[in-house]
Amino acid sequence: MPRPSRRREAPHYPETADIDLLDVLHALSDPTRMTIVQTLSAEPERACGTFPVDVAPSTLSHHFKVLREAGLIRHREEANRRLTTLRAADLEERFPGLLGTVVAAYRGGGRAS
Amino acid sequence: MPRPSRRREAPHYPETADIDLLDVLHALSDPTRMTIVQTLSAEPERACGTFPVDVAPSTLSHHFKVLREAGLIRHREEANRRLTTLRAADLEERFPGLLGTVVAAYRGGGRAS
DNA sequence: ACGCAACTTCGACATCTGTCGAACATCCCT
DNA sequence: AGGGATGTTCGACAGATGTCGAAGTTGCGT
Numbered sequence: 456m457p458r459p460s461r462r463r464e465a466p467h468y469p470e471t472a473d474i475d476l477l478d479v480l481h482a483l484s485d486p487t488r489m490t491i492v493q494t495l496s497a498e499p500e501r502a503c504g505t506f507p508v509d510v511a512p513s514t515l516s517h518h519f520k521v522l523r524e525a526g527l528i529r530h531r532e533e534a535n536r537r538l539t540t541l542r543a544a545d546l547e548e549r550f551p552g553l554l555g556t557v558v559a560a561y562r563g564g565g566r567a568s
Numbered sequence: 569m570p571r572p573s574r575r576r577e578a579p580h581y582p583e584t585a586d587i588d589l590l591d592v593l594h595a596l597s598d599p600t601r602m603t604i605v606q607t608l609s610a611e612p613e614r615a616c617g618t619f620p621v622d623v624a625p626s627t628l629s630h631h632f633k634v635l636r637e638a639g640l641i642r643h644r645e646e647a648n649r650r651l652t653t654l655r656a657a658d659l660e661e662r663f664p665g666l667l668g669t670v671v672a673a674y675r676g677g678g679r680a681s
Numbered sequence: 682a683c684g685c686a687a688c689t690t691c692g693a694c695a696t697c698t699g700t701c702g703a704a705c706a707t708c709c710c711t
Numbered sequence: 712a713g714g715g716a717t718g719t720t721c722g723a724c725a726g727a728t729g730t731c732g733a734a735g736t737t738g739c740g741t
Contacts, residue, residue: 469680476678477597480670484594485729504687514730516689521728535738536687550673552665557593560663565589567582598699617717627700629719634698648708648717683741690735697728705720711713 466523466530471545474526479550482525488518489561492527495541496558502536579636579643584658587639592663595638601631602674605640608654609671615649 469475483489487508494506503519504512519539522528526545531538546554582588596602600621607619616632617625632652635641639658644651659667 473680475680476670476673477599477602478680480593481597484590484597486590487729489590502687510729511731512688513690513732517729520689534687550669550676550678552669553673556663556665556669557589560589560666563663565663567586567588567591600699615717623699624701625718626702626720630699633719650718684739685741686737686739688736691733693732694730695728696730698726700724700726702723703721705718707717707719709714709716711715 466520468523468529468542469526471526471542471549474545474549476550478525479527479546479553482521482527483557485518485521487515488522489565491518491522491539492541492554493558493561495528495539496543496554500531500538500540502538503530504536579633581636581642582639584639584655584662587658587662589663591638592640592659592666595634595640596670598631598634600628601635602678604631604635604652605654606671606674608641608652609656609667613644613651613653615651616643617649 483492487510490508491506495501503515506515508515510518519528519530523530526542526549529540529542531540541554543554596605600623603621604619608614616628619628621628623631632641632643636643639662640655642653642655644653654667656667
């Protein structure tokens, strides 16, 4: 019998206590994902399609998944779009100072000169 | 004419100003390399073969190369062994607070519970 | 109802990465 | 000189990763 199709699989997020540092560092080591996090650190919430990155929608979706599963972001449904937020408080609780330090390091010229 | 063979190719390290944040984060996102950095953060200097990791020598050598090229460590020749040191001061200059925060985060239970 | 907008899921594909064993290069010690 | 210790370099190889296009799902407007 045909199971009622859901919109999408409900994404599963790690609990704050289960956030793994190596996963976080790996998630942040990609330029596209770092840009997403940087943008989010300056703005509380943002729709998926509005980030200043230059990749195909499917690629972007993949990066969101990596960030979600690493515990860096959360998604909230609103109308027919998805709003992305940084799990800043959770990260601060789990790894005090980490996110701020990384964001500042990149903002201050993290790419090689 | 046979060029005088050197012991090894002199490894080239990035200048402090050229250290790339994404390279650093990527280098740190591997458990073996993170262990090396952790060990080094508690001890000033250490021979290559004495790190508490469980991989083949060739694999270890590969990880050292990644860490070197990311700007995280330096090697110093002594007798027939190589001493590894953390570029803590350089990193502090380039990305203030980063190394300390990451080391503390991992020490404090960075792996998922 | 129809079409459009916003994302995700699903292959496919090239590249990168971590791992190892074998072979090589140095240096010390006997 | 010979042998052992210490590391590096060189393939090889399986698995992960970033990227895309095509197709599918859901909700809003017209």
